[in-house]
Amino acid sequence: MNLIVLTDEDRVDDERFVLSDHRAEHLVRILRVEPGDTVEAGLLNGPAGRAEVTGLTDREVTLKMTELRAILPPSPEIDLICALPRPQTLKKVLLTCGMMGVRRLYLTRANRVERSFYQSPLLSPAAWRPFLLEGMSQGKWTRLPDVEIHDRFRRFFEDALPGREATEDKPGVKLLADLEAPGRLDRLLDRTASRVIIAIGPEGGWVPFEIELMERLGFTRFCLSRSVLRVEAAVVAALSQIELVTQRDTE
Amino acid sequence: MNLIVLTDEDRVDDERFVLSDHRAEHLVRILRVEPGDTVEAGLLNGPAGRAEVTGLTDREVTLKMTELRAILPPSPEIDLICALPRPQTLKKVLLTCGMMGVRRLYLTRANRVERSFYQSPLLSPAAWRPFLLEGMSQGKWTRLPDVEIHDRFRRFFEDALPGREATEDKPGVKLLADLEAPGRLDRLLDRTASRVIIAIGPEGGWVPFEIELMERLGFTRFCLSRSVLRVEAAVVAALSQIELVTQRDTE
Numbered sequence: 001m002n003l004i005v006l007t008d009e010d011r012v013d014d015e016r017f018v019l020s021d022h023r024a025e026h027l028v029r030i031l032r033v034e035p036g037d038t039v040e041a042g043l044l045n046g047p048a049g050r051a052e053v054t055g056l057t058d059r060e061v062t063l064k065m066t067e068l069r070a071i072l073p074p075s076p077e078i079d080l081i082c083a084l085p086r087p088q089t090l091k092k093v094l095l096t097c098g099m100m101g102v103r104r105l106y107l108t109r110a111n112r113v114e115r116s117f118y119q120s121p122l123l124s125p126a127a128w129r130p131f132l133l134e135g136m137s138q139g140k141w142t143r144l145p146d147v148e149i150h151d152r153f154r155r156f157f158e159d160a161l162p163g164r165e166a167t168e169d170k171p172g173v174k175l176l177a178d179l180e181a182p183g184r185l186d187r188l189l190d191r192t193a194s195r196v197i198i199a200i201g202p203e204g205g206w207v208p209f210e211i212e213l214m215e216r217l218g219f220t221r222f223c224l225s226r227s228v229l230r231v232e233a234a235v236v237a238a239l240s241q242i243e244l245v246t247q248r249d250t251e
Numbered sequence: 252m253n254l255i256v257l258t259d260e261d262r263v264d265d266e267r268f269v270l271s272d273h274r275a276e277h278l279v280r281i282l283r284v285e286p287g288d289t290v291e292a293g294l295l296n297g298p299a300g301r302a303e304v305t306g307l308t309d310r311e312v313t314l315k316m317t318e319l320r321a322i323l324p325p326s327p328e329i330d331l332i333c334a335l336p337r338p339q340t341l342k343k344v345l346l347t348c349g350m351m352g353v354r355r356l357y358l359t360r361a362n363r364v365e366r367s368f369y370q371s372p373l374l375s376p377a378a379w380r381p382f383l384l385e386g387m388s389q390g391k392w393t394r395l396p397d398v399e400i401h402d403r404f405r406r407f408f409e410d411a412l413p414g415r416e417a418t419e420d421k422p423g424v425k426l427l428a429d430l431e432a433p434g435r436l437d438r439l440l441d442r443t444a445s446r447v448i449i450a451i452g453p454e455g456g457w458v459p460f461e462i463e464l465m466e467r468l469g470f471t472r473f474c475l476s477r478s479v480l481r482v483e484a485a486v487v488a489a490l491s492q493i494e495l496v497t498q499r500d501t502e
């Protein structure tokens with residue numbers, strides 16, 4: 001937990017927050033904070049800064065926020081499309097989205113997605129949110145990623161996604177990771193990109209019909225790796241390659 | 252399981268192999284193979300090809316290897332240095348090494364590595380090998396990564412690693428992922444690299460003394476991500492960024 005993410009439910013007044021859940025336990029048992037100590041903390045969908053421990057009991061930690069500063073989201077903004085994975089994999093994907101600053105996660109149907117995955121209790125905001133928050137605490141981001149569930153492949157790509165895209169003011173580069181693609185990502189993307197939409201297929205990959213449809217709708221295939229990656233690894237690999245080719249050095 | 256990895260213990264004659272463990276179960280229950288079907292298979296530390304199912308019972312699958320061809324290891328060769336992580340994380344790192352074709356994994360001590368991690372029963376070849384093999388079956392590699400355990404930070408970097416390097420016929424580019432570094436990987440590595448040694452720190456990062464010592468020994472820092480990544484994600488991110496900047500397009 002590199003950043004304690006505070007929400008309105010934790011707030012007791014303008015600047016003080018009281019925690020009594022796993023965050024309090026982390027502060028007390030792992031970080032062993034004492035009154036007067038400060039830790040890194042941020043406000044959900046808001047700025048971040050230092051939080052001073054002003055009260056401490058066995059069960060509760062009171063924090064007072066100071067030194068707030070804005071947290072800029074990653075640039076370019078990244079929207080991730082994932083063929084809905086099995087629940088254990090989805091947990092890892094949610095965590096990664098929080099950890100790596102993804103703006104929106106679209107979960108969609110594909111030929112190789114099992115119908116039963118749509119019955120997972122994980123597919124509700126209350127169930128997926130803790131995984132996003134855990135990732136944000138790890139990656140040090142404060143913005144909660146959006147999650148959308150779509151259960152029709154064509155309807156998502158032909159209607160829902162273009163509808164979403166029509167409301168955007170910056171054009172998105174649409175990318176599709178495909179083991180068979182000849183080109184690497186640096187052929188398709190550079191530091192001028194303002195928004196990226198990246199699609200990661202199910203275990204076993206997209207079927208040809210799906211790839212053709214996505215290509216027709218403006219997605220370009222690229223080879224993420226010579227290795228056949230697990231979905232959760234493919235997501236990390238794609239996000240980190242996108243970051244590499246779109247970021248400027250800070251020196 | 253995208254590639255069934257066969258070992259000498261499975262071999263019953265020149266071309267036939269009998270499986271009765273989780274690989275047999277995968278073939279029977281998940282892939283639902285029938286006699287005459289073929290699946291992708293490879294020989295441990297050897298070539299890969301098709302395996303024909305020539306016998307099938309409830310508990311055993313007999314495979315006959317055909318169409319063997321060499322599997323080229325990744326180029327450049329990658330050696331990964333990892334500050335020894337907690338056992339649950341180490342399992343994921345081992346799997347990733349198998350999945351992404353790492354040649355050698357050095358596990359080393361660091362200031363922020365807990366001593367107790369060295370007591371893990373995972374730290375024996377018999378215990379770590381299944382995780383490597385699972386990764387290889389996923390990533391479709393046949394070469395088993397080497398694993399070495401080192402319990403002294405300085406002795407590893409000052410003696411053991413240079414000793415290893417002295418026996419190599421190709422020079423290695425030594426890289427060190429560091430959140431605070433100003434430059435990105437593409438400043439340090441390109442398609443001419445013949446060997447890469449990449450170091451990933453513990454949760455919480457390397458301490459300044461460690462970074463200074465590594466830099467003095469020829470490691471160059473780079474910024475892997477603006478996000479603070481978990482160790483298992485940092486390993487995937489680093490390997491996939493290295494692959495991006497060192498691979499040629501296949502078109």
